[in-house]
Amino acid sequence: LRNLVLVLGDQLDLEAAAFDGFDAAHDAVWMAEVAEESTHVWSSKPRSVMFLAAMRHFAQALRAAGRPLHPMRLDDPTNQGSLAAQLQADIERLRPARLVMTAPGDWRVLQAIKDVAQAHGLPLEIREDRHFYGSVREFAAHARGRKSLRMEYFYREMRKRHGVLMQGEQPEGGQWNFDADNREAFGAAGPGSVPPRAVFEPDAMTREVIALVEARLADHPGRLDDFAWPVSREQALVALQRFVTERLPLFGRYQDAMWPGEPWLHHAHLSAALNLKLLNPREVVDAAVAAYRAGAAPLASVEGFVRQILGWREYVRGIYWTRMPGYAELNTLDAQEDLPAWYWTGATDMACLRDAIGQTLQHGYAHHIQRLMVTGLFALMYGVQPQQVHAWYLAVYVDAVEWVELPNTLGMSQYADGGLMASKPYVATGKYIQRMSPYCKGCRYDPAQRSGDAACPFTTLYWDFLMKHEAALAGNPRMALQVKNVARLNDGQKQAIRERASAIRRGEVR
Ligand code: FAD
Ligand code: SF4
Incomplete structure (x- = not known):
């Protein structure tokens, strides 16, 4: 085996950099469902099902694409229980010459994989995560020399660099920010008829995962009786389309509003699909901008939405990767109470x-x-x-x-x-x-x-x-x-x- 390509639960993208140059004759993919990812924090049942169901649907997509896969199922009796231990066992079994992966989203996981590679004297090639608009290096360059960081300046740079909602050098509509239009409550009449959320009935594969999680993580928080999230790229694309046509027009206006018993309102519900890489942020942003250009959604809504993805989402990633590992330990206000x-x-x-x-x-x-x-x-x-x-x-x-x-x-x-x-x-x-x-x-x-x-x-x-x-x-x-x-x-x-x-x-x- 030449390259073992490691794919984590939040890297479910056939186009990821880790697959560049993939040759089915010499390379193989490694994916492992391990208990540790549901227990290092007390992961809720919906979260565990989201990741495991999406991983299994991605495994199916890999097979359809003809990429050999070495999967490890959560209920396999030989499962080692953690990413590091499982990888170790599989390296010994498969004897790859090299490990290849896209940069992971979690510092702890990156360290664990680096340690395993080092212990085996195996080269580990970590490739840029092209999913994001910018790189961590670009963020670090933006941050360098600034006394304080503010999302707004970063966001304007991103709009210009990537030509999103721009008219030449000027922001579309003459304003960078429509926040002032985006703070409304619903008023006494309430939210009216909110479009129903996009529901994806669990298929046989997802139902199997639901049963597995109910059995293995029985005491974990959360409920699974109406799990309906998109767990494949095809479903995620439907969810995107539904959002853009049904909810985006009022997204901005009611972005901050709340209503009892109404969890979905005019939000996108696309964060999991984005973070697991079922959707690319460019296609999400492009779909919203296209709705504006077609006159189907007002600029304030579309700008507010673009700001969340091109601005906040990229910005927090930059903060995380330029500040870890110390960032996780910070406690400036010296808060010491236990969570109720x-x-x-x-x-x-x-x-x-x-x-x-x-x-x-x-x-x-x-x-x-x-x-x-x-x-x-x-x-x-x-x-x-x-x-x-x-x-x-x-x-x-x-x-x-x-x-x-x-x-x-x-x-x-x-x-x-x-x-x-x-x-x-x-x-x-x-x-x-x-x-x-x-x-x-x-x-x-x-x-x-x-x-x-x-x-x-x-x-x-x-x-x-x-x-x-x-x-x-x-x-x-x-x-x-x-x-x-x-x-x-x-x-x-x-x-x-x-x-x-x-x-x-x-x-x-x-
Ligand atoms: P929408 O409101 O419709 O926004 C559209 C998209 O913009 C989201 O799908 C998301 O990808 C992006 N986005 C919006 N706000 C942010 C933000 N502040 N940071 C990064 N991206 C953003 N978001 C996560 O994706 N994962 C988390 O674990 C997470 N934890 C959070 C914890 C706290 C305490 C707070 C205050 C916010 C957190 N967010 C997190 C950000 C935000 O609340 C969610 O992205 C959003 O609620 C997801 O729902 P949506 O897809 O309907 O988003
Ligand atoms: Fe209002 Fe009750 Fe919440 Fe206080 S605790 S903000 S009174 S709903």
Whole structure:
């Protein structure tokens, strides 16, 4: 065997660089389903099924393309349980001259594979991941010499370099950013009839994986009774088409809005397909831009969507690969609380959190504002140790891969990197959630109260957070106004907030 081409669960792309020069007469593909990838964090059932089902469909595509494959199934009695141990065993069996792979999305996995290659004295060729618009090297060059990093400048560079939504040197419509048009709530009438999500009924192969996960990961969080994610490239292309025609027109306008019992709204639901490489970001961006050019979607929506993929998605990848491994350990605010146990069950009286966690366990999905301004916001103000927050986000979502999850969680949501990802901690009272949704109407807590029995825990913890970090935050001009309000509280008010915050942290209010 000449080259053994390693393919991981988030590298399911027949066009990946690892296959350049692939010769079926001399090379073979290696793919392994191992328990460790579902247990190094307590991976939810929907997430495990997403990866395993997509891997099995990709194995089928490899066979159809005539590429010899050495797969290892999760339930094979000879399964070694971890990527490293399995690779080791297969190297001894297959005796390849060389290992080849596309750059992986997880620092831990990269180290493990490098170690195995080294232990066997085998050359390991790691190829550029062409899936992304830019390379990590380009990001590092962008970051070099800048005192602070801001996504906006990176995004403008990307628009120009890749000629996306440009008119010559100028941004389409004369503006780089339509965020101001993209912050609407639904209003009393609600979201109206939201297009139904694209449903992909599990086929026999996926049903087999569902049974396997139910049997092997029985005690893991999450439910599988309506697993309906796209798990093959063909399905992912249908999901893309459905998004562009049905949801994109209102995507921008209601990007930040929330509604009880409505997990899907006008979002794309394409993150898992993108992160597993079933879809290429260029085809996704091109499809959205084409809808704008055809007059089928407004510029504000399309720009808002392009910003998420050409901007944020590429930006967080750059942050991850230029800052790891130290990044994962950061804890600038010295937060030390344990994650409340109800994050794994949704058993809380807080209506907004109950809904966001409930749908997360049901579908492995929540949209960005739910992740940032409900589950993330609460953990930040509660003071949960950021590594525990990270382990939760990496476990529960079908789209969770460390390169994208970690900077979003540790940086954007928990401010554990001290402001690299976000220029200030995203903190708010329950009134933010009240403005963006009707959750508070159906909740036993009151977002206007910061202490006392009816006080909304978000509101209490907001004031508690500002009091606790007053000195550190006072120097941040973007926080000055918020911090100043702490001075208006008298000692009695401060004491009442602290008492209520302690009760929340003791689990007496939840
Ligand atoms: P849409 O809202 O429709 O957005 C379109 C696409 O843009 C997404 O599919 C995604 O590929 C990309 N995108 C949007 N926001 C971001 C972002 N902040 N960073 C990177 N890409 C983005 N996204 C993941 O893909 N995996 C994760 O593990 C993940 N963890 C997160 C954890 C936290 C705490 C937060 C605040 C955000 C996280 N995100 C993560 C980003 C974002 O919430 C999801 O990409 C989005 O909700 C996926 O749903 P969608 O496909 O309907 O996205
Ligand atoms: Fe959430 Fe507070 Fe509103 Fe209840 S009152 S739904 S806890 S923000």
